[in-house]
Amino acid sequence: MTTQEWITRGAAHVAKTYGRYPLVVERGEGCRLWDVDGKSYLDFLAGVAVNNLGHCHPKVVAALQQQAAQLIHCSNFFHIPAQIELAELLCERSFGDRVFFCNSGAEANEAAMKLVRKYSAEKFGTDRFEVITALASFHGRTIGTISATGQDKVKAGFNPLLPGFHYVPFGDAEALRQAITPRICAVMLEPVQGEGGVRVAPPGYLAEVRRICDENDLLLIFDEVQVGCGRTGTLFAYEQDGVAPDVMTLAKALAGGPPIGAMVATEKVAECFGPGSHGSTFGGNPLMATAALAAMRTLVEDGVLDNCVAMGNYLRRRLDELKNRYPFIKEVRGRGLILGMELSIPGADIVKQALEQGLLINCTANTVLRFLPPLIVTPEEIDQALAILDGVLQNI
């Protein structure tokens, strides 16, 4: 079937929740995707920060194939070796002591929000359940996580939302301090805002937030769903600020493609979740946990983080060169291989033209082109992508 035939079929029965591009993806390898017509694309979106190891990484594929033939799923009523090993790996490599597994970023954030409520209810009473989050944040699409999200556009039409969220400007520690009342139990932030326009926490901000949380007995949640798992050049983004949260959420790249989410927490906080407090049928099942174990081991053992730092610097330098040439590019920012190019014009048309020329990127917050290539990207692939982008920008 051709691209157009698939698009026509999809229009009939698939929910219309995405503004999709006219690209029907058939196959992927490394940093490239191929459509059903055989055309190839450089993928600098990576499934929105999912394919950090590129498409179909051989170690993830081998782990999935082997595990699929052995055991795909069993209930969390039983012990699952790969899940145990994955929890060990995540705790060895982070501040955390315990991990709850689920299936997506939104679910990981739901788990985090339940956990901080329960902790606070047991310690301080049930009136203390409110959470401070940031304006322009993004935490998911469930009722709970759109309530937490600091963007009106995701909330329209879904009232009543969950009460008890307060939004403060990202990067403004004083505003956060002012927002604290006796009803607040936690602060939830992305160390780098992804959907909000690739905004890195200003130097010292997260340390100050940690201090404020400690002074007020508040728990600190870092949503690393988009920027965890190596995207910023360290396994977790918080490491670069030298500030550990009490709770961290992960998903997207955790299994190198297959769906999995995780909530990592310190023992002090995790302790309040006992049997029956929370659960998920699929969370951390044998197939997903095995894939995640392979993906995380590859990330930390195969030099992928070093490549992310080196290629992040290189891509940033190349994007800065474009900034010097095109007056409508206002700023290039980000960390590692999550980079944003803020324009003084809308970015949607540039994304569309780049796709036509064989480069996949996207645009957040209307005017910010976002670059999220796989962390295994090479200088040659960056050069190819930049040549395409340059060609597109020349015609704007």
Ligand code: PLP
């Ligand atoms: N949190 C952040 C920071 C995200 O970027 C996203 C998705 O883009 C989510 C949560 C929601 O993740 P999911 O789509 O897996 O539910």
